[in-house]
Amino acid sequence: MNPNDARASRSRRALLDASLELLLQKPTASLSEVAAxxxxxxxxxxxxxxxxxxxxxxxxxxxxxAIQSVVQPILDEELSAEATLTRIIGAIVPLANQYHFLLSLWNIGADDPQVMEIYNQQLASLFELVERGKSEGWIKPSLNSRWIVTTIDSLIYSAWWMLGQGEMTEDEVTTHILDTLFSGITKK
Amino acid sequence: MNPNDARASRSRRALLDASLELLLQKPTASLSEVAAxxxxxxxxxxxxxxxxxxxxxxxxxxxxxAIQSVVQPILDEELSAEATLTRIIGAIVPLANQYHFLLSLWNIGADDPQVMEIYNQQLASLFELVERGKSEGWIKPSLNSRWIVTTIDSLIYSAWWMLGQGEMTEDEVTTHILDTLFSGITKK
DNA sequence: CCGCTATGAGACACACTTGTACCATAGCAG
DNA sequence: CTGCTATGGTACAAGTGTGTCTCATAGCGG
Known part of the structure; x- marks a missing residue:
């Protein structure tokens, strides 16, 4: 398949986008359905x-x-952990679909080595960021770093859900994630 | 199928338990696999x-x-929103498997009216609890109540994940959920 | 103990999915 | 414009899951 042929690259793009959208809400969809x-x-x-x-x-x-290409530039700016995490979350929310697809991936079972390498690498950089937040005295050292990483994922899942429900806008869910993650749901 | 026959009820129980466990990690499992x-x-x-x-x-x-039977007694105690929510989360963590199965249910598409009725009812009582927390001056009124409900679900998902990874104990994830939910990940 | 019933094993038809092959055609590239 | 290539539609074979049925047997309840 020649990637320089406009027809081929158009088909490929359409297939990737449609698959993401369809398999997300119906993982058992047949390839006929996907193609359609x-x-x-x-x-x-x-x-x-x-x-x-x-x-x-x-x-x-x-x-x-897609995620790497928005996250990497932010990491490269080398800001504080707080500023970095804030920006990353803001950048990922618009990619909530993609992000959620990745989260549901362990379920399917990702045996592809290339996928797992990149995936683990991204997870590791998030873990590192959390650790840095601790050493900067910003994040509670009492919380398990892996827990925090998982929680960030979960909150993006929440955002994806609320967006899908049409309950909130992208801006709203972004501020809600940050507010909830950083200071919790209680007053003071 | 006579529910008084020990054989029948034993089979039914075994099927329900095995299905929950298997379909949770492999939603596409065939009924042959489930039976086996x-x-x-x-x-x-x-x-x-x-x-x-x-x-x-x-x-x-x-x-x-199963969830209803542990949650209802807690609601009936009519404690403060904070105490109630704390207890509920502590009680649900051991049922994380069941809870997660329900969460992944919208994906499959629950068209059964009876299921949806009970499900919505449980969601509503959680929503009500959050609203009460707001009126008691405990929860930030600025946060969307549906967001908070979704976030609680997500954190239980996080707990389920961490438990499955063998990273943390039930007690640890419970305190982590409460700490994260109530006051966030940052110091002070 | 005895009768009834749930069970296990297997056969079976049916529908669906997967992956391959072929051919006429529409559309891109040069 | 022309040749090449990707496409759509279709047909096909193989495999798999589903749901039904039958029959001998093991195990429960009375």
Whole structure:
């Protein structure tokens, strides 16, 4: 498949986007449904992705790349842990779909080594950021760092859910995540 | 199927427990796998649950019942919102499996009216509790109550995840949930 | 103990999904 | 414009899950 051919790259993009959206709310969707949802023929799907696993793997890498490309520049600015985490969360909320897809991935079972390497790497940099927040005296040292990382993921899941419900806007969920994560739900 | 027959109720219980455990980590598991995991024949599964949907529905009702039976007594004590929520979370953590199954339910699509009624009812009582927390001057009125309810769910998901990883004990995750939820991850 | 009932094992038809192959056609690139 | 290539539609084979049925047997309740 020549990536310079406009038709091919258009199909590939449509398939990746449609798969993400559809498999997110219906993980058992058949490839016929996926193809239909992308507006391409089923045969075309198979021309781009040999098997179902390859497709899922491609979506994952695509999502990881999208997140990496917004997170990395923020990390490179080398600001305080607080400023960095604040910006990262603000940047990831618009990618809540992609992020949630990755979270639900352990469920499917990611055996692809390349995926796991990038995934673990991203997890590690978040872990590192939390540790830095502790050493900067910003984050409670009493809380397990892995717990905090997991909690950040969960809050983004909450954001994804609320956005999907149409209950809140992106800006609202972003401030809610930050407020809840940093100072909790109680007054004072 | 006579519920007074020890064989039947034993099979039913084994099927419900095994299904919860297996479908949680592999939602696409076949009914053959489920039956094998429960240690009963596939035919027996079908004798107890006509279709796959009926089985999922039964697990859901079973889990809802288990949660209801620990939550209701706490609500009946009519303590402060803070004390009530603290106790509820402590009581639900041991049922994290059941709770998580329910959370992943919207994904499958719960079209059963009975399930949705009980589910919405439980969600409503949690919402009410949060509202009460606000009027008692305990919870920030600036936060969307539905957001808080969703966040509580997410934190229990975090707890389920950490427990599954073997990273923390039940007691640890309980205090972590309360600490994080009530006062956030930052110092002071 | 005895009768009844739930169970296990297997066979079976049916529907669906997957992955492959083929062919005519529409659309891109040069 | 022309040749090449991606596409859509379809047909096909193999595998799998689903739900039903039957029959001999093990185990419960009375």
């Amino acid at each position: 949802h992308a507006g391409v023929g089923r045969a075309t799907l198979y021309r781009h992705f040999d098997t179902r696993d390859k497709l899922v793997c491609a979506i994952t890498l695509d999502s990881l790349g | 995991h429960a240690g009963v024949g596939r035919a027996t599964l079908y004798r107890h649950f006509d279709t796959r949907d009926k089985l999922v529905c039964a697990i859901t009702l079973d889990s809802l019942g």
